[in-house]
Amino acid sequence: MEEIEAESEGRQDPAETSMSLDGRASPFNDAVDDGSSPSESLMVGFVIVNVVGLRHYSGTISGRELVGLVRDELNPYDANAIKVLNMRSVQVGYIDRSAAAVLSPLIDGHLITIEGIVPKPPGKGNRFKIPCQVHIFARIQVFERVKLAIEIGGLQLISENSVSFTLSEAMAVREKKAIVAEKSVDEIFKLLDLKVSNEGASEALDPPKDMIKSELFFHQKEGLGWLVSRENSCELPPFWTEKDGVYVNVLTNYQTDIRPEPLRGGIFADDMGLGKTLTLLSLIAFDKWVHAVYSSSNMDAQDDAESGEEESIALSGKKSKRKRGSRKVDSSRKKKKTEVGSANKKGKRPASDESSSLEPKTTLIVCPPSVFSAWITQLEEHTSKGSFKVYMYYGERTKDAEELKRHDIVLTTYTVLASEESWDKSPIKKIEWRRVILDEAHVIKNVNTQQSRAVTNLNAKRRWAVTGTPVQNNSFDLFSLVAFLRFEPLSLKSLWNSLIQRPLAQGDKKGISRLQVLMAAISLRRTKDKGLVGLPSKSIETFFVDLHEEERRVYDQMEEEARNIVKDYISDESVVKNYSTVLSILVRLRQICTDLALCPADLRALLPPSQLEDVKNNPALLQKLLSVLQDGEDFDCPICISPPTDIVITCCAHIFCESCILKTLKRTKACCPMCRHPLSESDLFKAPPESSQMTPEGSSSRPSSKVAALLKLLSASRDASPFSKSVIFSQFRKMLLLLEEPLKEAGFKVIRLDGTMNAKRRAQVIKDFGVPAPEGPTILLASLKASSAGINLTAASTVYLLEPWWNPAVEEQAMDRVHRIGQKEDVKIVRLIARNTIEERILQLQENKRVLARKAFGRRSQKGQREISRDDLSALMNL
Template identity: 85%
Template sequence: MSSDCWPSSPPDGVDDGSSPSPDETFLVGFVIVNVVGLRHYQGKISGREMVGLVRESWNPHDENAIKVLNMRSVQVGYIERSAASVLSPLIDSHLITIEGLVPKPPGRGNSFKIPCQVHIFARIDEFESVKLAISMGGLQLISENNVSFTLSEAMAVKEKKSTSAEKSVDEIFKLLDLKLSNKGLAEALEPPKDMIKSELFSHQKEGLGWLVSRENSYELPPFWEEKNGVYMNELTNFQTDTRPEPLRGGIFADDMGLGKTLTLLSLIAFDKWTHQANSSGDIDDEDGEEMGEEESIALLSKKSKRGRGSRKADNSKKKRKSENLSANKRGKRPVFDKFSSFEPKTTLIVCPPSVFSAWITQLEEHTTKGTFKVYMYYGERTKDAKELQKYDIVLTTYTTLSTEESWDKSPIKKIEWRRVILDEAHVIKNPSTQQSRAVSNLNAKRRWAVTGTPVQNNSFDLFALVAFLKFEPLSMKSLWNSLIQRPLAQGDEKGTSRLQVLIASISLRRTKDKALIGLPSKTIETFFVNLREEERKVYDQMEEEARKIVKVYISDESVVRNYSTVLSILVRLRQICTDLALCPADLRALLPPSQIEDVKNNPTLLQKLLSVLQDGEDFDCPICISPPTDIVITCCAHIFCESCILRTIKRTKPCCPMCRHPLSESDLFKAPPESSQTTAPEGSSSSSSSKVAALLKFLSASRDANPSSKSVIFSQFQKMLLLLENPLKEAGFKVVRLDGSMNAKKRAQVIKDFEVPTPEGPTILLASLKASSAGINLTAASTVYLLEPWWNPAVEEQAMDRVHRIGQKNKVKIVRLIARDTIEERILQLQENKRVLARKAFGRKGQKEQREISRDELSALMNL
C-alpha cells in the first residue's frame, strides 16, 4: 500500500525545510535572523526576494546547518548558527516547515551578512510547543497578534492585507493566463517522410507542432519580464541583467494510448532533418539571410511531404525576413534554433524497464531503417562519453541513472544532451528519491516529462516534474508549497486556479474522449460480487478485529509508527475479498503486534511481514514512495528499499524514519528473493471463490458469443494469477501469464505469444497489474477484467489503456469485480477523489480541491 494514504513525515536525510505535509500547516509567525558567509558563495540578492532554505543535516562542520539559496538555486550563504540550532531540531522532528525572504539587498560594504525573515509553519495542534521551543531558544517570534507582524513580506501575510502597491500573486497568474489565451495553438507539422514511415494522426501532427515550437522558443520563461535591460521575476523579485534561458520543454501529458512515442520520434526526426538541411544550406534564402521560424518550418514541412503539397504561408517571405531582422536589431535572436557544429545532437530517453522493449518496437515500426543510431545504455554498457555522443538516441532506465548518481565517472553525467525525455515521468513523483535527483541533475538543452498520468496521488506529484524541467522559481519546493500546495490543500480556490494556469503554460494534454483518433468505444462495468457465507464470516471477523486496532492508532496518532501493521491489515482484508486461498488459516496471527518488537528475536514475525510483501505488489517504500527494490526489514518491523534506509541512517541520526527506533546496519534484515514459482501452490484451489466463479461465468459467456475473442485478467496479487491457471485450463481456456518476476525478454515473448490468433493462440492473459500497467501493447484483447480495485486509479487506467489504444480494432469492455459491502467499495470512493484532483489540475476552472488523503480516508476505509 502506498504511504500516501495518510500523512507521513519525510524521513531524515531527505528534508529541505518542508517536513510536515503542507496540507496541514499554518503560519505560526516569523523570526528575523542573519544569513552569513555571503562572500564565500556565488549567489546574489539584488532586491526583496524569496530564498530557499535547505536543511543540510550531513554538513560536517555544523549538524544544524541550514543553507540559503537564491531563486536560481545558487547558494547565498547559511542561516547563522545560533538561529539554526533552534530551528533545525524542530525541522528534524517534523514539527515545522520554514520559508525564507530577504526584505532588502545587503547594504554597501556589507559582504558578511544580510537579514532574512524566516516564516515558520506548523500544524495547529503544535503551535504552542513550537512557540515555546523558539522562545526558549532565544529567538523572537513575531506572530499575528504582534504589531510588527505587518512588516512581514511573505506571500502568506501579504495576501491577508487589503492593499498593496505591487501586483498580487493572483494578478501575476491572471496576466499569464491572459497571455496564454491570446497566444493560440501551434501549427500542425508533418515529420520528414524519409525518416518517419508511419502516417501521423491529426492530433499527433498538432502535438509535433507544439513540441517543435517549445523547443525553438526564445521567449522569456513564465513570470519573467524585462524593464530597461533588467530582467525581473515577478513572483520572487529576483533581478538580473542576464536574460533568463527560455523554458525549452514541458510536460507532454496526452492520454495513454494516443501515440506519444511516435510523436516524440517525429520530433527527434524533424530536429535531425533540420540539422541536415541547415548543414547543407537548404534553409537559407537566396540572399544568404537566415529565415525565421515560420518560414523555415514551412519549407521543411514542404520538403518532408514529398510532393503531396506544401502548407500555405500566411505572410510574404519579405515580410517574415524583415520581422526576423527587426528581432535581431532589438537584441533578440531568431526564433528558429539553427544548429552549429558544436550543438549536442544526442537525445537521452529514460524509461522503466517494462517500457524499454516498447521503444525498440516503436523505432522498428515507425522509422526508416538507418534513420537513427540507437545505443541501449543498460546492463553491460560503455564508460566512454564520446562513444555515446556518436548516437542519435541513447535509451536507459531510471534504475541505471539512480545507480550511477554516485559515480563521478558516469558518462551520462558528463554529456550535455540535446534533449532528455522522461517516459512514464510519474515515476519521479517523489523529488527526494535518488532517481529523481539523478534525472534532475542531468545537463540538457531541452527537457520533456512524458506521462499520461501526471497526477497519481496528489498535486505534489506535479512539483517533481516542475523541478525536473528547471521551471524557476517554482522548482524551489518552499515557493511551490507557499504559492500552490498549501492553498490547494487548505481548500483555497486560489490554489486550484494557480495550478491550472501553471500547468497550461508548460503542458499539452489531449484525452481520448475528444474522439481525436476515432478509437472504438470503451465501456466500464462494475459488477458487485456477493461473498459466500464462509467468505463473509471470515471477512467480517477480520474487519472487526482490524477496526479495533486501527481505531486505537488513529486516536493516539500512531498510524505512521504502526505503518507495517496497518499495511498488513489492509492487504489481508483485500485478499479475503478476492480469494480465501490467498490467506493462511490463522488470520489473526498475521497481524504484527501493536508495540515495537525486535524481529531478531521473533522469526515468526519476520515471516509474517515477508508473506504480506510477497502477496501484494502495491506496497511503496515510505522513503522514496516507490515500489521497493532490494527489500530490507528493520528490527522495529518497518520495510524499506535497502539503498533508501542505508542512506538515511548514514546521513542523519541513526534511527528509523517511521518510529524513531534506534537503528544500525546490524538491525536491518534482507528479504529473501522473490519466488520464481510458476505453478499454483500444491493443494490450493480457487473453486470456492465468489469472484473466480463470477469471472468464469463472464469468460464462458464471452467465448460463447465470440470464440476468437481474447481477454486480459489483471490482479495485483501474483499468487492469485497462479491460483487462476488451473480453473481456467479446466474450463477449456488457453492461458499465458505475465508478472513482475519475469525479465524483459520473457515478457516480450509472452506478449508475442498472446498476439497469435485463435484457435492456435491463447485466449486469456493473466497479468500482474503493476508489471503490465505501462508501456506494453495488448490490443490483441478486447476485454479486460480487474479482479481488485487499486489504491491509485491512474495505475488501473494505465492497465486498461494497454488494450484501449491506437491499433485497437474492436470495442473494448472493462469489467471491475468488486466484493459488495467490503473495503473494496470504499476504495472506489478514494479513487474518485484522486480522479477529481487530476481533472482539476488540467482543467481551466474548478471548485475547491478535495483535501489530500488523510487519516479521515483511513477511517473511511475501515468503516469507522
C-alpha cells in the same frame, strides 16, 4: 542499435542520497501519507533570523526576495545546518547556528515545514549577514508543541495574534490582511493567462517522409507543431520581465542583468494511447532534417532552392485550437532563410538558428525498463532504416561520452541514471544533450527520490516530461516535473508550497486557478474522449460481488480487529511509526475480498502489537508481517524509493532493500532512517522463503466469490465471441498463480505476465498473446504494476480488474494498454468489487484523485486531494 561494454563503477549509494535530500519521501507512497505534507499545514507564525556566511557563497539577494531553506543533514560542521538558496537555487549562506538548532529537530521530526523571505536587500553597513523571515507551518494538532519548542529555544515567534504579524512579507499574510502589494500573485497569474490566450496558434506539421514512414493523425501533427514551437522559442520564461536591461522575476522580485534562458520544453501530457511516442520520434526527425538543410545551405549558398525536397515536409492548412505561437515551416532552403529573418522579428527562434556543427545533436530518452522494448519496437515500426543511430545505454554500456555523442538517440532507464548519479565519470553526466525526454515521467512524481535527482541534474538544451497521467495523487506530483524542467521560480519547493499546494489543500479556489494557468503555459494535453483518432468505444462496468458466508465472517472479524488498532494509531499520532502494520492490515483486508486462499489461517497473529519491545522479541511475527507485504504491490523501499529487492524488515517494523539498509547501518550513528531507532544487522529479518508449491496454504477446493463470478463472466463472453481475448489484472502475483488452474480446467488457453519476468521474457509473452485464437491464448493474467505502462495489448478487447488500486492512474494506464491506437474492437472494462468492504471505500478515494487530475487542466475550482491522509485512512477503516 548497439550493445556496449559494461560499467559497474560509480553506482549511486541510495542510503547516502536519501539522507541528503531536501525533505523526506513519504514511506507510505500511494498507501498512507506521513502527514508532513504542506497540504494539511497551517501557519504557526514566523521568526526573524540571520542568514550568515554570505562571503563564502556566490548567491546574491537583490531586494525583497523569496529564498529556499534546505535542511543540510550531512554538513560536517553543524548537524543542524539549514542552507539558504536564492531563487536560482544558488546558495547564499546558512541560517545562523542558534536558530537552526531550534528549527532543525522540528523539521527532522516531521513536525514543521519552513519557508523563507528576505524582507530587505543587504544593507551597506553589514555585508556578512541578512535578516530573514522564516515562516513556520505545522498541523494544527501540534501547534502548541511547536510553539513551546520555539519558546524554549529562545526564538521569538510572531503569531497571528501578535501586533507585529502584519510585518510578515509572506504573500499569504499580505493578501489575507489586505496589505497592498505592487502586484498580487493572482494579478501576475492573470497576466500570464492573458498572454498564453493571446498567442497565435501552432501550425500542424508533417515530419520528413524519408525518415518517418508512418502517416500521423492530425492531432499528432498539431502536437509536432507545438513541440517544435516550444523548442525554438526565444521568449523570456513565464513570470520574467525586462526593463532597462534588468530582468526581474515578478513572483519573487529576483533581479539580474543576465537574460534568463527560454523555457525550451514542457509537459507533453496527451492521454495514454494517442501516439505520443510517434509524435516525439517525429520531433527528433524534424529537428535532424532542419539541421541537415541548414548545414547544406551554409555550405552552398547558391544551391538551387528547388532541389526536390519540398515534398519532404507538408504543412497542414488547419490550425490547432490551442493558442500557441505560430511559426510556418517550409522545406525550401531559400524560404528557410526568409523564415529565419521573419522568425527573429517575431521574437521566435527558428529551428535552424541553433543548428550549427557546434550544437549537440543527441537526444537522451529515459524510460522505465518495461517501456524500453516498446521504444525499440516503435523505432522499427515508424522510422525508415538508417534514419537514426540508436544506442541502448542499458546493461553493458560504454564509458566513453564521445561514443554516445555519435548517436542520434540514446535510450536508457531511470534506474541506470540513478545508479550513476554519484559517479563523476558517468558519460551521461559529461554530455550536454540536445534534448532529454522523460517517458512515463510520473515515475519521478516524488521529488525526493534519487531518480528525480538524477534526471533533474542532467545537462540539456531542451527538456520534455511525457506522461498520460501527470497528476496521480496530488498537485505535488507536478512539482517534480516543474523541477525537472527548471521552471524558475516554481521549481523552488517553498514557492510551490506557498502559491499552489497549500491553497489547493485548504480549498482555496486560487490554488486550482493558478495551477490551471501554469499548466496552460507549459503543457499540452488532449484526451481520447475528444474523438481525435476514432478509437472504438470504451465502457467501464462495476460488477459487485457478494462474499459467501465464510468470507464474510473472516472479513468482518478481521476488519473489526483492524479498526481498533488503526483507531489507536490515529489517536496517538503513531500512524507513521506503525506504517508497516497499517499496510499489512490494508493488504490483508483486500486479499480477503479477492480470495481467502491468499491468507494464512492465523489471521490474528498477523496484527503486531504496538509496543516496540514485543515486536523486537518476536522475529517470527516480523517475518509473517513481511510475507504479507510481499504479497502485494503496495510499497517501495523508503531509501531508494524503488520496488525493494532482497527485502528485509527491521525490529521497528520498517521495510527496506537489504543492500540499502546495510549501507545505512555503516554510518557512524546506525539507526532506522524512518524512526531513528538504533539498529544493527542482528535487528534485520527476512521473510521465510516462498514454498516451491505456489498455491498458498489453506486454499480450499471451493473457488472464492470473485473467482466464481469471473469464471461466469468469462464463459458468457466466450459463448458470445469464442476467439475474443481478455486481460485479467491483479495486484497479487499469488492470485495470478491461483487462477491458472481453474481457468485451464474451464477450457481457456492462458498465459501470464508478472513482475518477476525480465524484459525479454515479457516481450515474448506479449508477442505470444498477439497470436490469434484458437492457436494463440485467449486469457492473459497480468500483474497490474508490471503491465500498466509501455506495452501494447490491443489483441484483447475485454479487461477485468480483480481489485481496485489506491491510485486510479495506475488502473487507467492498465486499461489503456488495451484501449489505444491499433485497437479495432469496442473495449469493455469490468471491475470486480466486493460489496460492503474496504473496496467500495477505495472507489471513493479514487474518485477524489480523478477530480484533481481533471481540474488541473480545466477551468473550475475544486479542493485538491492528495495521498491517503489520516482522514482517508479513517474513511477506509469505516471509523
